[in-house]
Amino acid sequence: MGGLDCFLDGFxxxxxxxxxxxFIVPTIINIFVLVCLFAVSVVYFDAWVEIVMGWFPEWxxxxxxxxxxxAFVVVLVLILFCFTFVAxxxxxxxxxxxxxxxxxSLTGKPPVSSASLGMVLPRAVGRELSxxxxxxPRLVGLIIITIIPVVNTVSPFLWVLFGAWMMAVQYADYGAxxxxxxxxxxxxxxGRRRFQSIMFGLPAYLLLTVPLVNLxxxxxxxxxGTRFWVEQLK
Numbered sequence: 655m656g657g658l659d660c661f662l663d664g665f666x667x668x669x670x671x672x673x674x675x676x677f678i679v680p681t682i683i684n685i686f687v688l689v690c691l692f693a694v695s696v697v698y699f700d701a702w703v704e705i706v707m708g709w710f711p712e713w714x715x716x717x718x719x720x721x722x723x724x725a726f727v728v729v730l731v732l733i734l735f736c737f738t739f740v741a742x743x744x745x746x747x748x749x750x751x752x753x754x755x756x757x758x759s760l761t762g763k764p765p766v767s768s769a770s771l772g773m774v775l776p777r778a779v780g781r782e783l784s785x786x787x788x789x790x791p792r793l794v795g796l797i798i799i800t801i802i803p804v805v806n807t808v809s810p811f812l813w814v815l816f817g818a819w820m821m822a823v824q825y826a827d828y829g830a831x832x833x834x835x836x837x838x839x840x841x842x843x844x845g846r847r848r849f850q851s852i853m854f855g856l857p858a859y860l861l862l863t864v865p866l867v868n869l870x871x872x873x874x875x876x877x878x879g880t881r882f883w884v885e886q887l888k
Contacts, residue, residue: 655885657822657847657854664878667756668870676752677873683745684872691737702729709801720807727810728800731817734862735793738824739786741872746778749876753828756880765832781827784837789820814859821855825879826887833888843887854882 655663668677706725742749758764796816800809822844830840844851858875861867 655881657850657852657882657886658857660882660885661854661857661875661878663881664874667759667877667881668873670759673752673755673759673877676748676755677870677877679748680745680752680873680876681870683748684741685869687737687741687744688868691733695733699729724800724806724809727813728797730863731813734817734859735789735820737862739782742824743779743782745872746782749828749872750778750832752873752876753880754832756877757829757832757884760881760884765829766834777831781831781837785823785827788837792816815852817859818852818855821858821875822851825858825875826851826883828876829880829883830887847886850886854878
């Protein structure tokens with residue numbers, strides 16, 4: 655089963671008897687964070703786009719629509735990244751439990767972990783912070799590419815590609831964490847399945863922009879990411 659199939663199977667997994675109840679809390683958290691972020695974005699989105707457009711050299715103002723498109727993609731990716739990070743920080747313990755139950759459903763046995771129940775929350779939050787430290791320097795690199803003339807024409811593609819990669823990292827991490835793999839070990843495994851990882855993450859990333867679907871995307875991503883972990887990485 656390839657990366658795309660694993661992601662799509664997430665929609666089926668959250669509807670299976672015995673798993674449905676575990677996606678309710680992540681979905682509620684997802685809706686709450688998304689509504690809050692949407693309310694803020696409606697007010698400030700145009701201003702944020704103008705700020706990013708101000709990063710470009712003066713002569714590029716003649717290419718207004720190109721600059722606006724690049725700025726639009728940059729702001730959209732940053733908003734979606736913030737949404738994903740905040741929602742996953744808050745719901746990380748519930749996502750971890752959903753992933754455990756999905757893996758048990760798929761393999762017939764729960765993942766082997768040395769973590770006690772009391773360590774689930776601090777360890778899950780710690781993993782989210784590890785992802786933040788991983789992504790920040792890469793975001794800075796993408797911003798630098800975005801403001802370099804000529805080179806920045808490919809930056810929208812790079813931002814989308816990076817968003818897809820981060821979705822794969824985000825949602826495959828629950829299965830890895832539940833099996834006591836470090837974040838570095840997970841990145842190495844994903845690197846060996848780079849194409850399939852992108853194929854998993856791309857629809858997850860694009861569907862973040864689709865109303866209603868994005869309300870259930872987090873539990874779908876966790877379930878599909880666990881399937882991806884079992885099929886491609888374990």
